[in-house]
Amino acid sequence: MKIDRTLTWVFGAFFALAIIFGTATAQAEKTLTVLTWNIPYFQDGFTKWVTDFNKIHPDIKIERLDKKGTEWSTFYQTQVVAGTAPDIIDVQGGLWLEYAAKGGLVDLTSYLKRDQDYTKRIYPEILKGWVYDGRNYGVPLYISKTLLFYNKLMFKEAGLTEPPKSFDELLEYARKMSKGEKSGFMTLNFDWLYWPLLAMNGVELLTPDLKKAAFNTPKTVEVLEALAKATQEGAINKISWTGRWVEPNGAFAAGTIGMLHAHAPAFLWFKSKAPWVNEDTVGATHIPGGWSTPNSHSMLISKSCKYPDAAWDFVKIATSGEGAYALGVGTNNLTGDKIVNEQLFEYFTKNIPAVVPVLKTQLEYLDKLCGNWPAAKDAEIKEAFYPELQSALLGQKSAKAALADAEKKVNRVLRKR
Amino acid sequence: MQLIKKKRTRELLLIWFFIAPSLAIFTLYRIVPLLWNGVLSLQFWSPYKLPEFAKLYHYEEMLFYDDAFWQALWNTIILMASAPIGIALALFIAVLVDTQVRGRNIYRTIVFMSYPVMTVAVGIIWQWLYNEKVGLINYVLISLGIIDRGIPFLESFDLALPCVIVASIWQVIGFYMIILLSGLQNIPPSLYESAAIDGATAWMRFQRITLPLLKPSIFLCFVIGIINSFTNFDLVYVMTQGGPGHATDLLITYIYTVAFKLSKFDYAAAMTIVNFLFFLGLALLANKAAGGEAGAIDVGK
Numbered sequence: 001m002k003i004d005r006t007l008t009w010v011f012g013a014f015f016a017l018a019i020i021f022g023t024a025t026a027q028a029e030k031t032l033t034v035l036t037w038n039i040p041y042f043q044d045g046f047t048k049w050v051t052d053f054n055k056i057h058p059d060i061k062i063e064r065l066d067k068k069g070t071e072w073s074t075f076y077q078t079q080v081v082a083g084t085a086p087d088i089i090d091v092q093g094g095l096w097l098e099y100a101a102k103g104g105l106v107d108l109t110s111y112l113k114r115d116q117d118y119t120k121r122i123y124p125e126i127l128k129g130w131v132y133d134g135r136n137y138g139v140p141l142y143i144s145k146t147l148l149f150y151n152k153l154m155f156k157e158a159g160l161t162e163p164p165k166s167f168d169e170l171l172e173y174a175r176k177m178s179k180g181e182k183s184g185f186m187t188l189n190f191d192w193l194y195w196p197l198l199a200m201n202g203v204e205l206l207t208p209d210l211k212k213a214a215f216n217t218p219k220t221v222e223v224l225e226a227l228a229k230a231t232q233e234g235a236i237n238k239i240s241w242t243g244r245w246v247e248p249n250g251a252f253a254a255g256t257i258g259m260l261h262a263h264a265p266a267f268l269w270f271k272s273k274a275p276w277v278n279e280d281t282v283g284a285t286h287i288p289g290g291w292s293t294p295n296s297h298s299m300l301i302s303k304s305c306k307y308p309d310a311a312w313d314f315v316k317i318a319t320s321g322e323g324a325y326a327l328g329v330g331t332n333n334l335t336g337d338k339i340v341n342e343q344l345f346e347y348f349t350k351n352i353p354a355v356v357p358v359l360k361t362q363l364e365y366l367d368k369l370c371g372n373w374p375a376a377k378d379a380e381i382k383e384a385f386y387p388e389l390q391s392a393l394l395g396q397k398s399a400k401a402a403l404a405d406a407e408k409k410v411n412r413v414l415r416k417r
Numbered sequence: 418m419q420l421i422k423k424k425r426t427r428e429l430l431l432i433w434f435f436i437a438p439s440l441a442i443f444t445l446y447r448i449v450p451l452l453w454n455g456v457l458s459l460q461f462w463s464p465y466k467l468p469e470f471a472k473l474y475h476y477e478e479m480l481f482y483d484d485a486f487w488q489a490l491w492n493t494i495i496l497m498a499s500a501p502i503g504i505a506l507a508l509f510i511a512v513l514v515d516t517q518v519r520g521r522n523i524y525r526t527i528v529f530m531s532y533p534v535m536t537v538a539v540g541i542i543w544q545w546l547y548n549e550k551v552g553l554i555n556y557v558l559i560s561l562g563i564i565d566r567g568i569p570f571l572e573s574f575d576l577a578l579p580c581v582i583v584a585s586i587w588q589v590i591g592f593y594m595i596i597l598l599s600g601l602q603n604i605p606p607s608l609y610e611s612a613a614i615d616g617a618t619a620w621m622r623f624q625r626i627t628l629p630l631l632k633p634s635i636f637l638c639f640v641i642g643i644i645n646s647f648t649n650f651d652l653v654y655v656m657t658q659g660g661p662g663h664a665t666d667l668l669i670t671y672i673y674t675v676a677f678k679l680s681k682f683d684y685a686a687a688m689t690i691v692n693f694l695f696f697l698g699l700a701l702l703a704n705k706a707a708g709g710e711a712g713a714i715d716v717g718k
Contacts (some may be wrong), residue, residue, distance in 0.1 A: 076679040080464045083684070098680050102465040181567075182552040238549060238572035242661050247544075256550060303465065379679050386664040387485070394661050396574040412482065417461070 025183035026345075032311055035076060035086035038298060040066045045326030050132065051063065052317045057310050069245075080104060080302070087305035088314055093191040093295050094262040094378045100132045100297050101376030106301040107135045111312045116317050118295040121337045130298050132374045138298035140336025142327060145292040146193055147361040149252065149260040149267065150283045153276075157257070163285045167200055168260070170288055171226060177258035183237035186232070186248050187261035189320050192382065195239070195371030196261070198223060205385070210375045213412060215385075216407040224392045224399035231393050241393045245269075253277070261287055263295045267358045269334055277354075284358040286365060290346045293371035334362050377413055384409035449694065458687035463680075475687035486688060488663040489671035489697075490580055493646055496585065496667060500642025503586040503634060507593030512627070514594070515601045525598070529591035533603050536588065540655025543584040574664045577657055579663050585652055589645060593638045601627070602633030627651045640703060647696055 019291055036042070048395060050062045065086060067075045073095055079085045085104075099105050112119045118129075122139060130138035158177045161361075164170040174184025187194045195205075204214040219319045230236045237257060239247045252260040253274035260266065265283065271277040286292065299319055302312045317323040324335040328344040335341060342361065347357050375381060388406035391397040397405070458475055460468040479486045491607045507530035510528055514521045516685075532538070546553050547570035555695035604627065610620050628635075650669045653659060658676065659666035671694065 077464070077677055077680060099465075101681075102463050104465045183550065234566070238569045242572050242657070254551070332537070344466075380681075383674070383679060387660070390661045391574065392571075394572055394574065396662065416478075 030307065031063055031305060032088060033063045033086040034088045035073050035250050036064065036090045037067045037092055038066065038068050039331055040396055042327065043331045045330040047317050048326050050354050052323060053313050054094065054316050056313055060307065060310050073180055077294065085302040085304045087302055088311050089300050089302060091300055094372065094380060096138055096298065096300055096339035096379040097376060100262050104303050105137045106303055106308050107137060107303060108139065110134045112136055114318065115187040117322055118289055121320050121339055123338060123366065125334060125369065126296065126336050129294055129372055135373045138300040138407055141297040141299045141319055142331060142333035142335050143296040143362060144264040144333065145294040145362055146261060146263045147198055147263065147292060147358065148285050148287045151258050152281050153253065154258045159231060163283065164288055166288050171230050171235065171380060174230060174258060176236045182256045184235045186237040186251060186257045187240045188242055188248055188263065191295055193263060193293050193295060193372035195293050196287045197227065199291040199370035200287065205268060206373055206375065210373060213407045213410040216403045224403065228395060230400060232395055238394065245390055254354050264358050264362050265357060269337045271354065284361055286361060290365035290368045291370050292365060292368065294369050300309065329363065334359050380413045381410055384413045430692065432599045447708065453691050457683055458690050460683055462683040475684045478684065479687055479691065484661045485666065485671060489666040489668045492666060493668045496579060496582060496649065497643050499582045499586065499648035500639055500646065503590055503642060504593055504638045507590050507638065508597050511594045511597040511601055515598060528594050531588050532591040536651040537655050539588045540652050544571065544656050547580055555709060572661055574661055577661060577664045581653055581656055584644065584656065585649055592713060596634050596638055597631060600631045604630045643699060674705055
């Protein structure tokens with residue numbers, strides 16, 4: 001009995017001390033948490049970022065988390081709700097808009113104005129992609145936008161010699177290459193990546209003040225009807241409107257798709273699955289008109305970050321100079337830093353020449369970026385618009401009816417609080 | 418008398434003592450979130466701002482303006498209503514493999530094999546089977562001359578949900594079969610023998626003996642089917658992500674979309690409450706069907 005009591009006291013004292021000292025240690029340590037987006041293999045470069053950062057902030061520890069694209073948003077949001085949001089985040093596409101609009105991100109405008117040496121290195125057209133309500137919330141970590149990959153073998157088989165130059169030609173070529181299990185055209189559809197197909201026909205999603213839907217026009221009806229017809233005929237593969245990443249890129253890798261409208265990272269993905277892919281068999285060019293939808297990754301700082309100045313220093317290290325170069329080499333991407341990209345092209349030409357034509361497209365036509373509206377309700381608009389578009393493209397509704405329904409829904413999203 | 422009362426009190430205390438940890442966890446992880454969810458559904462809530470009282474705004478939005486919610490609810494009901502198809506098939510297979518057929522253990526194993534497969538894998542397998550261009554189903558149908566062009570099963574607004582239901586039934590049918598098979602094996606053979614002597618046909622024996630005595634097993638399968646229809650998130654997410662449009666969205670997938678893709682936690686909370694009430698109604702009905710005593714504890718009278 002006495003032994004029991006003594007043991008209880010010993011354990012009790014031990015736990016009490018552990019709690020007191022544990023808390024004290026945690027409080028004494030300054031930490032910044034960095035959440036990256038599906039680059040767990042990027043280890044050496046990240047270590048370099050941390051080493052460089054600790055040269056100027058030796059008292060701050062960097063902790064890293066990495067999440068796959070499918071779980072990133074869920075993870076970040078639950079962390080925000082729990083009050084433990086990662087301090088620095090690497091975000092893809094337009095997800096950040098919602099956070100910025102709700103006041104969840106640090107406004108980086110003043111930092112960008114102050115650090116002109118840094119800002120001058122970044123492409124202004126790309127930097128503009130993270131402006132909401134006149135304030136800049138992010139800087140490019142690595143850049144990507146859509147382009148047209150084409151299967152040269154299927155082109156040859158169909159008697160085609162060069163990529164299409166207009167929307168009509170795109171559909172005509174797609175029809176020529178469709179036969180049996182083969183489809184002429186496929187596009188990725190998430191994050192507005194299909195929008196260049198509409199942009200090249202002059203379709204606008206919203207009015208310039210972003211307050212009303214602007215897409216319900218006779219021209220859009222015509223374009224949708226053409227796309228729906230090509231889809232029903234099999235010239236456009238139906239997975240274009242339902243698949244996400246693996247299905248469309250996997251289909252292109254299987255050699256059964258004539259043209260794939262996707263963003264640059266798709267290239268190394270399908271190349272890794274398809275030994276037949278090389279410069280002689282796959283071409284990379286712009287979709288007619290040069291339109292493209294960016295899907296770059298940016299670095300942003302959560303509003304709850306206790307050390308925003310230090311976080312900004314980390315962001316600068318990761319997105320420019322040697323840090324950006326390490327990222328480019330480590331992930332085979334271009335960065336937002338103009339000077340670094342010149343070095344990266346030298347590196348890719350020497351080491352992965354096949355990717356060079358793809359990456360070249362990423363720095364061209366930067367004045368023709370589309371599908372990138374700084375609307376706070378980006379995700380909700382997408383959710384209201386896309387299912388209706390899908391119903392027209394897959395033959396469930398007429399283009400006219402689908403656009404009318406989409407207009408009603410989008411306007412309601414824009415009107416309500 | 419006092420001794421009996423004292424003993425009963427002691428027994429009750431002991432019961433409470435044993436269930437207290439589970440009850441505490443259940444309260445913390447189920448009851449409190451549910452209550453918090455109810456509060457959230459009446460607010461305009463964002464992790465970045467102070468909450469505002471929203472009255473019934475989200476419920477009004479859901480019931481009167483959100484077509485996708487109704488579609489998801491309807492799909493959930495359809496999936497739930499499909500449970501008897503799976504049970505009937507499982508019963509058919511169970512009766513078959515319960516006979517003295519040669520290699521019956523192999524058949525049982527083959528049928529059961531789908532159940533332990535991860536739902537994500539099931540989704541991927543069926544996604545490829547249904548593929549319009551390279552899917553096995555279309556290949557077979559074209560080879561047999563039944564169709565001349567592949568059917569876009571999962572890209573069709575009309576076929577996508579039935580296709581998901583088929584995959585869902587395929588996955589769970591082995592489990593149903595095991596439950597029903599154990600029920601079948603508990604039926605005394607003497608009942609069949611005496612019925613046969615009395616001149617009952619095979620169908621009559623099935624109708625008058627097998628079915629009534631299998632009622633508890635069938636009921637269990639039905640409950641599992643209903644629960645599956647509410648929680649079948651992963652299969653839908655992998656196969657169709659709720660699309661095309663919202664053709665395969667279930668309440669659970671739509672709630673996920675609203676909460677985590679649209680960041681509308683308050684609205685998702687309102688939908689969760691409706692989902693909960695719907696499920697509660699079904700549970701009460703099921704309890705009534707089971708005689709109203711499901712889960713009751715007999716502490717001795």
